[in-house]
Amino acid sequence: MLRISDKLCKGEKIGIIALLAALLCLILAPALVPLPSFVFLFLCFVAPFFPGTSFFLPIISRAQAGTEGIVLTFDDGPSPAVMPILLELLAHYRLPATFFVIGKKAAAHPELIQQILAAGHSIGNHSWEHDYFLMLRTARKIQEDLHTTQEVLAGYGVRPLLFRPPVGITGPRLQKVLEQENLCAVNYSCRALDRGNRNIAGLSEKIINKLHPGDIIMLHDLPAFQEEDRELLYREFERLFKWLAEKHRVIPMAEALQAPVMLQEKARSPSGVC
Known part of the structure; x- marks a missing residue:
């Protein structure tokens, strides 16, 4: 099972440093006392927009140290227009993948979730409706969003252990919610x-x-956002998958993290969905 670190996060460490710097300025240069606070607040504002920065909480953005394999992930589905072709290409090149799905779309397309699982791929939580401002909501709202998606997926027999925030943006309220939902943040x-x-x-x-x-x-x-680019998108996917299959070892997310990434349960009727 993936464990969320109980050590201080970067934001907490920098906050302590900013406080100590402010106290030092109070003694040596009182006019500079506000400066450490301004720097800290600026970092609090910009850090969440960098997906690999574990500023507010531990975030996994690479495989475990020493792992040579590559991990392939897809966000924002399941898409009935693209998923069947993706699964066909992945099967052809024998590549495992993790699909971070949107709960609302999963509720509308249960057959696609089953196809992902039947093909041997893993599934992660990517929020209920991909709210770009989710991390600015209350902790209760964030928890409801993630929990509803978890319940929908549990109805199909899978409970993810990974959460990828919309656009990779995190926030100070997220860690407690992840602990409540037994999830780990992966960008x-x-x-x-x-x-x-x-x-x-x-x-x-x-x-x-x-x-x-x-x-x-x-x-x-x-x-593809433009209909005329549809075939181009599929060609780009195929070129990338062919290159990955020939040049790299693409591994399942569970192997990369050396821990389970989802739990398989008995399928049941989803609850708590409007």
């Missing part, structure tokens, strides 16, 4: 900046050029 270390498959030209090349052993790749289980 990524390699992405194509495709803006939800809006910018797909050269998508495969962008990943290939910056990929390193141990990276967690983030792609999107979404149709």
Whole structure:
């Protein structure tokens, strides 16, 4: 089971340093007393927008140290327009993947969740409806969002142990919620900046050029934003998957983290869904 560290997070450590710096300024240069607080508040504001920064809580963004394998992940599905083709390509190149699904979409497409599981891939929680401002909501709202998605997926016989926040943004209220829901935050270390498959030209090349052993790749289980780019998207996926299969060892998320990433349960009727 993945364990959330009980050590101080970076934000807490920096906060303590800022407090000590302010006390030192009070003695040596009183006019500079506000400066450490301003620096700390600035870091609190910008840090959540960097997916690999464990500022407010522990965040996994790469495989365990020493792991050479690559992890392939997809966000924002399940998409009925793209998922069948993705699964076909992954099966052809024998690549495992983790799908971080949106609860509302999972509730609408249970057959796609079953197809993901039947193909041997893993599933993570990606929030109920991909609210970009979720981390600015109350702790109660965040907890309701994650819990509802967990319940929907439990209805299909799977309970994720991983949560990927929308757009990778975290916040100070998230850690307690994750502990309540038995989840661990996982982001990524390699992405194509495709803006939800809006910018797909050269998508495969962008990943290939910056990929390193141990990276967690983030792609999107979404149709091309422009209908005329649909075939281009599939070609980019295929080129990337073929290259990964030939040049790297793509491993399941569980192997990369050396821990289970989801629990399989008896399927039941989801509850708590509007």
